[in-house]
Amino acid sequence: MIIGVPREIKxxxxxxxxxxxxxxxxxxxxxxxxxxxxxxxxxxxSDEDFAAAGATIAPEAAWIWRxxxxxVKVKEPQAPEFPMMHVGQKILTYFHFAADRVLxxxxxxxxxxxxxxxxxxxxxxxxPCLTPMSxxxxxxxxxxxxxxxxxxxxxxxxxxxxxxxxxPANVLILGAGIVGHHAAKVAAxxxxxxxxxxxxxxxxxYANDVMPANVTTVFSDVHxxxxxxxxxxxxxGAVLIPGGRAPRLVxxxxxxxxxxxxxxxxxxxxxxxxxxxxxxxxxxxxTFIVDGVVHYCVTNMPGAVGRTSTFALCNATFPYVExxxxxxxxxxAEEDTGLAAGLNMHDGNVTNAAVAEALAARA
Numbered sequence: 001m002i003i004g005v006p007r008e009i010k011x012x013x014x015x016x017x018x019x020x021x022x023x024x025x026x027x028x029x030x031x032x033x034x035x036x037x038x039x040x041x042x043x044x045x046s047d048e049d050f051a052a053a054g055a056t057i058a059p060e061a062a063w064i065w066r067x068x069x070x071x072v073k074v075k076e077p078q079a080p081e082f083p084m085m086h087v088g089q090k091i092l093t094y095f096h097f098a099a100d101r102v103l104x105x106x107x108x109x110x111x112x113x114x115x116x117x118x119x120x121x122x123x124x125x126x127x128p129c130l131t132p133m134s135x136x137x138x139x140x141x142x143x144x145x146x147x148x149x150x151x152x153x154x155x156x157x158x159x160x161x162x163x164x165x166x167x168p169a170n171v172l173i174l175g176a177g178i179v180g181h182h183a184a185k186v187a188a189x190x191x192x193x194x195x196x197x198x199x200x201x202x203x204x205x206y207a208n209d210v211m212p213a214n215v216t217t218v219f220s221d222v223h224x225x226x227x228x229x230x231x232x233x234x235x236x237g238a239v240l241i242p243g244g245r246a247p248r249l250v251x252x253x254x255x256x257x258x259x260x261x262x263x264x265x266x267x268x269x270x271x272x273x274x275x276x277x278x279x280x281x282x283x284x285x286x287t288f289i290v291d292g293v294v295h296y297c298v299t300n301m302p303g304a305v306g307r308t309s310t311f312a313l314c315n316a317t318f319p320y321v322e323x324x325x326x327x328x329x330x331x332x333a334e335e336d337t338g339l340a341a342g343l344n345m346h347d348g349n350v351t352n353a354a355v356a357e358a359l360a361a362r363a
Contacts, residue, residue, distance in 0.1 A: 001325045002032045004068025006061045007039035010075040012283035012298075014042025014306030015313065017072040017093070020053035022318045027054030031325050034058050034068065043310040065089075072321055074313065075300060076103055085110040088347075090329055092321065094118055094133075095344055098245040098358035099272040104345075111348040113329060117317060119243045119352055120342035127242060129320070129342075131178050132312035136302040138182030138238065141265045142171070142190070144301070145234040148263045148287060148294050155294055156261035158233050161191025168192045172228045174220065174249055174274060175238035176203040179267050183236045188212045195228050225249055230257045237266035237274040243344070243354035245361065250275040252290075260292035269297040272358075 003026060005018045016039045023033045034056045037047060047057050058064050065071065065084035073093035077085060085091070087110060095116040097104045107114050117129035127134075142160070149169065151157035162168030171187045173180045176198035187194045188211060196211070197220040198204050204217040211217075218224050229235065229250065235258075239246050246268035255277065266278040273279070277290045280299045287296050302309035320339055323332040333340035343351050350356040 002034065002067055002069050003321070003325060004058075004064035004071045005033065005035045005039055005055075006064045006071065006073060006081070007036040008042075008074050008303075009061075009078050009080065010300060010303070013075055013300050013303040015074040015303055015310045016040040016043050016045060016306075017074050017314070017317070018321070019045065019311060019314045020049045020055075022314055022321065023050055023053040023055045025318075025322065026325055029322070029326060032056065034064055036061050036064055040310075042306040044307045045310070070321070070324055072317075074310075075303075076100065077106070082106045082110070085112050087111045088113065090115065090324065092117070092317070092324070092342075094270075096270045097344055097355045098243065099270060101359060104350075104355075104359055107345050108348050108350070112345065113343070113347075114345040115320075115324075115329070115339075115342045116243070116344045116352075117342065119344060119354075120320060121338035123338060127178075128338075129313070129316045130242075132316050133302045133309065134178035134240075135182050136305065136309055136312065137267050138179040138236075139186050140301050140305070141179070141183045141236045141238070141267050142186040142234075144286070144296055144298075145171075145236065145263050145265045146190070148265075148296055149234060149261075151261075153287070153294070154261065154289060155263055156233055156259060160187065160234070169233040170231050171195070171234045171236065172232035173197065173236045173238055174225065175240065175268075176200065176207050176217070177238060177240055179238035179240070180236065181207065183238060184211055184215050187234075188215050192234075195232075197224065197228065220249070226254060226257060229254055232258065233262050235262070235264045235275075237264065237268045237278070239268050239274045240271065241354060243352050243358070244271070245358040246271040246274045248274060248276050250277075252276050255291040255293050258291075258293050261294065263294045263296065265296045267301065270299050273297065
């Protein structure tokens with residue numbers, strides 16, 4: 001199989017979808033791997049590193065999109081890439097269709113086979129390709145939130161962990177999944193007072209068992225969220241419906257309850273955001289202010305730590321790349337129902353129920 005790895009062109013995206021070890025393994029199995037020139041630079045991987053592993057280095061993306069049977073990416077295809085997609089081409093990447101009707105229409109029109117990392121399921125029902133990036137985003141959400149609480153960043157001027165004699169910040173985390181769990185650990189480690197909310201009692205019980213004493217678990221409903229927003233200095237939006245649009249837990253009117261200079265980091269913005277006032281931002285222009293509240297809504301947070309993120313991502317995704325290359329998409333999916341769950345679109349049709357529901361709502 002011809003496998004193509006284009007350079008990511010989304011703003012401030014420094015990850016690459018394959019590392020030299022993966023290239024070497026695929027080449028040994030008889031496959032051809034073509035990597036676009038400088039695709040790995042943002043992750044500290046040179047063209048020479050890829051070539052030494054057996055990759056062909058392509059001077060431009062067009063060659064890869066034209067020749068590759070399987071395109072392996074990190075982020076969803078961007079507008080300049082739309083015309084290069086072709087019928088029957090298999091694309092393995094994060095798609096997040098629920099938040100992007102234009103992308104969905106383009107993939108349907110070009111009749112590609114869209115396999116989304118974010119809906120692939122593990123044997124235990126986990127999301128193995130989403131988990132490593134969720135771990136990173138969760139940790140980064142506190143790192144970025146702490147920075148934007150600083151007064152020069154238009155925040156309240158609060159040190160997250162406080163100092164002796166001065167109270168620490170109050171951190172509210174909406175969602176106790178992978179993102180929320182890692183955000184809570186980092187915030188608690190820095191000394192903040194953390195409230196972790198979810199609608200799953202099972203998750204809350206687990207968090208209550210493993211988190212330090214400065215993390216309080218609270219069941220999430222309309223009233224508890226509103227009350228917690230009034231006390232929060234930093235809010236982390238960490239809710240997830242795999243493949244679907246994130247529920248809007250924080251409405252515009254709720255911002256009036258919040259303190260001026262408080263910060264929202266909406267990690268769920270990839271899936272449309274769990275805050276009504278959120279909209280996608282970039283690492284170059286990461287924030288905006290609504291009703292005195294700083295919003296950080298970068299859609300590719302892990303892209304800023306490209307080397308860590310690339311290796312963490314490829315550790316999780318490579319087994320699926322190898323399975324598709326070795327067996328073909330249909331047989332690989334037939335043998336692995338978890339991989340089959342990653343199929344979002346095929347031959348001009350939406351094949352994932354959550355994606356179909358989200359797109360219908362946006363029609």
